[in-house]
Amino acid sequence: MTDYNFAYLDEQTKRMIRRAILKGLAIPGYQVPFASREMPMPYGWGTGGVQVSAAVLTPDDTFKVIDQGADDTTNAVSIRRFFEKTAGVAVTEATVDASVIQTRHRIPEQDLRSDQILVYQVPIPEPLRFLEPSEVETRKMHSLEEYGLMHVKLYEDISQHGAIATAYAYPVKVEGRYVMDPSPIPKFDNPKLNMAGIQLFGAGREQRIYAVPPYTDVVSLDFDDYPFEASKADHACDLCGAEDSYLDELIVDDAGGRMFMCSDTDYCAGRRKAGCIGAQGVPYQEDVA
């Protein structure tokens, strides 16, 4: 017997995770404790996301994995192969073709549809953790809706830097109740948390699952006189010329030369295939690598 059970995990574990997902969807933004399992990859490599994906995938799904927007990084490739092998699912790099997308630290540029599911890998699910180390205390703060400390933190950003300097893992309030860590996505992605797809968050080491159903009200915390701003590098993609996508900055030589390129590789490739060329780009060719 060398076969894996479908999607690697045993059935009782999947039932436990599935129940946590349902409670998460019923209480948007609340972190549901679950009995996280050891997975055949280290903590920090997406064990929470992998367990949520394992509980959600069906044999009919098409699975996509992105790591900081890219389909071709080590983490993304290994997780994609993991489910190709253990669940036999079809895989894709195209956002539009995927039914389940596991992501580390980005939301795809392409708007998701209501039949798509986005699974986030979360390192620290508790937005208050760096302000209050005790789980007993943070749990009490959530139960009392006591989020003043988070506003103090954002205020201190303003007093020190003149603006809210938090650039990623920017805290949000879900449906007017729970303050939630959207995982370390850039704050550029925060407005996209109001989407048509189902969003599930898995934190393996910290043993928490939480969720945001479609069309749920997700508001980035801010002040009347310092409103939330979804920022990105003030540049266009050097490969495809996109001005509306989140950019990575790359050092390309020893002389300080640099270029900006879309962090979402599928979005960038799609634009280049359609004939868009950036300042340093070359016309798209199949298998140019």
Add this chain to the structure above:
Amino acid sequence: MQTTTLMGGFVNAPLDSARAFRQIMTAVAQPGIINDAVGATPPAPLSVAAGVVLLTLCDPDTPVFLTAEFDTDDVRAWITFHTGAPLVDAAKASFAVGSWGDLPITDFAIGTSEYPDRSATLIVEVASLNPEGAELRGPGIKGKATLSLPETAAFQQNTALFPLGLDFVFTCQNRLAALPRTTKVNAIKVS
């Protein structure tokens, strides 16, 4: 033990429960939509959909409560054999099965302010399930949706408890819909 007890489970548990869970999850995530639930053939009076939900979500970790109508030897034996779930009083149950009028709504766990997830999920067997009737608004719903509900007042009270409260799955033959505690329910006035 009757041989019928041993029948009616999932034929291929990993794949059948994965497909069934997707139907349950999308129903909970988008209140108002009605999904198919197939793969189980539980003993009467359990509907196919209620059987599918029990097989997909229940195991020895989840105590189940049955109302008198469903508390038959056949049903008890079937749930015990296929899921291993203990059968208990309403107050201790994580899941419950019953017709709307028979479920002791006020007896179930609604969670605590620190652990609102420690609340019961009620599987409500209904005679008909249609996308018309009460008006639903809230997370998972674009604008509004409609769903045939057995009543509205109890669900409005449940929503007022948020973040505490009960979550409901309505089952009818081989179809199901869900009503999480976040959904705001309004009766449509008949003119």
